[in-house]
Amino acid sequence: MMRPFGRRQSAAAEPAIDKDLNYSSQWRLMYVRFKKHKLARVSLVVLALLYASALFAQFLAPYGLENYDSKYVNAPPMKLRFVDAEGKFHIRPFVYGLKSGRDPETMRKMFTSDTDKKYPLQIFVKGEKYKFLGLIPSSTHLIGVEEPGRLFLLGTDSLGRDLFSRILLGSQVSLSIPLVGVGISFVLGLIIGGASGYFGGWLDAVIQRVIEIIRSFPTLPLWMALSAAIPPRIPVVRMYFYIVIIFAFIEWTGLARVVRGKFISLKNEDYVVAAKIAGVSDSKIIVKHLLPGFISYLVVATTLAIPGMILAETAMSFLGLGIRSPATSWGVLLQEAQKIDNIALYPWKIIPLGTVILTVLTFNFLGDGLRDAADPYKR
Amino acid sequence: MLQYTLKRILLAIPVVFFISVIVFYIIQLPPGDYVSNYAAEMSVAGEGFTQEDMAAMRADLGLDRPVYEQYFIWVQDIVLHGDFGFSFNYNKPVLAVIEQYMGLTLTVSLVTMAFQYLVAIPIGIYCAVKQYSIGDYFFSGLSFLGMATPHFLMAVILMFLSYTWFGDPLLGLFSAEYVNAPWSMDKAIDLAKHMVIPVIVIGLSGTADLIRVMRGQMLDELNKPNVVTARAKGLSERKILFKYPTRAALNPIVSTFGWSLTSIFTGSTITAIVLNLPIQGPVMFNALLGQDMYLAGTWLLFMALLTVLGTLISDILLAWLDPKIRTEFRGT
């Protein structure tokens, strides 16, 4: 507890030796502040896990996208068990088979566990063929059960497709669209906003008007209108591409405004003016002096733009205006939750909502943490 | 002030022009047009539709002219005759369709707006004054959750809850027996009951946003020296709170008024589709799906104009509320 306090001088008091050290220390400072934000740290880990599982979704998911089984329509989630009906303990978890019957009162089809059929959980199971990371052909899946057993950890949908697999596979679309969309708007915003702020004059005036006009369109109807314009029967990749473009087209304006504002305020800082007077070229000033000054703000703004895109993609797909079958996304999966009797009878169909909320929240927390880290004057 | 207002209105005119061009462009985007869709439908129904029939229909509707000409006809009709075109789906003028749904749309939107501000402002103040208290964490958590949950699913969940608790999912805005009934006390009560879920769902993200903004503004204002000054004068804490930080924090909030109504208008679209509300959203949605281009376009145009108008109102409100801008135009 008793520290010699003479050593407690701030790092800022140390003489600056060279530029690179200063530059890296800004990031180090951000990193230190970011580490203090517990929620953001946890969020970062959660997001890393989510994206990792999306990357390896084909391997992690027991079944592929096309797999369906009309025998198992609307099957409830299976329990992973360690103790069987006779009370015997098994080290290897197992699931019971499903027996379909009819509810004696409502005559509705329903499933019960068939305690006679035990399927132990297996790892590295041979199953459907897929391409690992889109490159290496493989047919190994992390988990599964032996045929004719089925593994429905989160139940099935109205076509008898495994929800767990579909959530994993859907995350590839749901998690990448906002990232790619924001990535494109980041580049657009940086270039257009930067040009607008740095050069000013008529260029600035024109760009500002354009941004104003685009922003005058309420986002949601514009999204809807543009999405409705996508031809209905086109390859998945092109559909994906269209949707990303639509999102980026609307989103870049916000980022461009941030960049422009920062450029204008930084441009008049003494050190930039000094560099200009010293005859440093425009491009060098931008890269050396302006970018480091606000790139952190831009990263924050970008992070905080992601949740909106996730929600938008979910909404569009939910309405059938976004990703369409055969591809899937969380929004597509949630279409089955649109009818309340569906939720009442098959409550597991709401599970994709959990992943949406989790992703949106973690991105929000991450953005908050980054913002606190990026702003040295914040309490 | 008048000068400022006029300047703002003049600046909005070119924006409106470009918006109309873009709207028209979007209307033209979908592959095929109404006629080809109509023809497809007809042939499914077993009625042959020849190329000549289609051409005749196009000529009739003015769809065979060059695009820019179509645009000018469209604008001309709007400006000169208040004619926004014809809705093929509803088989009546677009304006009539919009009129039909306008009343309820406005009602839902205005009630939602009132709900947003009445709920968010007190909570925002409370959270800032009692920063880091349990209540603060509770409302912050709630507003985060409100922000992260997609509207439409919230609607489904609330409907489900209402169904399990009250045995009625409260779909739509009226119970079946009142839909075509004349206005009465009972019908109004029925409407009020059915508005609870839409208002909560539509207002949720706006409320969550407002709480965060209000809280942040209040925290800023509470730490300002003018609060210390007021305290040093001997004012009571309550009086200080309402006269200084709250008044100043309300500025940016009040200026969102104009903009907020449009965002409710547009934000309600998906919720309305899920909840089957007889308001604009589903109408627009069906118009888009059915490529009823004049209706969809008019609606998009209407929304965009509303946004411009909202921004205009917000800017003027902000100027009017800020003594700095106000005195600038008072003339000395």
Next chain:
Amino acid sequence: MTAETAQPQQPLLRVQDLKIRIRMDNGVMNAVDGVDFEIRRGRTLGLVGESGCGKSLTSRALIGINPKECETSGRVAYRSSQEPEAKEEPLDLLALDPNGRKIRSIRGRKIAMIFQEPMTAFSPMYTIGNQIMEAILIHRTRNKKEAKKIALEMLSKVGISDEEKRFDQYPHEFSGGMRQRAMISMALSCNPELLIADEPTTALDVTIQAQVLELMKRLQQEFGMAILLVTHDLGIIAEMCDEVAVMYLGKIVEQAPMKEIFRNPKHPYTKGLLRSMPRLGGNKTKRLESIEGSVPVPVNMPPMCGFYDRCKDRIEGVCNRRSVPATQISGSHMVRCFLYSEQQGGDNDGEAHIGN
């Protein structure tokens, strides 16, 4: 004034062992650590020190307007000279509920305050007149017309011409100096016995500074109030004060009448401060001296002299081992330094320090 002659010995305000502690992530900061001083009627006490030494916190603690995070202890005995309170026992301001009616009737009425930033100390949302009238309406009259009359009178007293028009203007329409004048008129509108001026001229141009100080002096004579002047500027101290207390790291390290401090400074810190002050007729070729090093943060400090690291005359093994007792050099001159203490080799003087 009669009360003053009746009790010449009684100070207006006596601060005893004032401590302000602020809890932080990494421990407790002893921002103000046992401060004692007196303010006498009609006189000016200067509280001088560099930023962060706790002088502002001290001045605000007197009327209880520090933020909640500041845990304040000690005693601030206040004895009004006005009837009927003059006959009563002194009132401990720290013991009052900081939001209560009693302390509020003293704030603004008996003890008024002006601040460093006249820009932000006024709210931009209301007219200057509105904000001046506020104090008058609380303490002096409920009649708005009368309050306005008083406010206008005050505005003209602080040298604001065209006061009728100025009354309805907003703070942003005032210049910095004008705002500080308005601030002073607001503070003095209830004829207080003590004016706390927290860096009143720091944000102003030098010429305006002189005008404002001149104004304060004139009004002090007119109203007969005492002033607690908080500043880092020794020039202002020399101009305004009768007595000076030098603060360093939450403690008063030296206290004496103004002339004594300038002629006969004792504490190494005071000496350093005086040496770092430019003066007319000084050696032009010599560099202005400065005090090396920077102020430590008083979190988790062991008992020792806070100036130890920066002191040229430090005594190894003494100054960094124990807390420093106050030494009375003469009747009115106190210094807190082992160089002048008889207890150099002795024990702690009982001022226990909580090291955590």
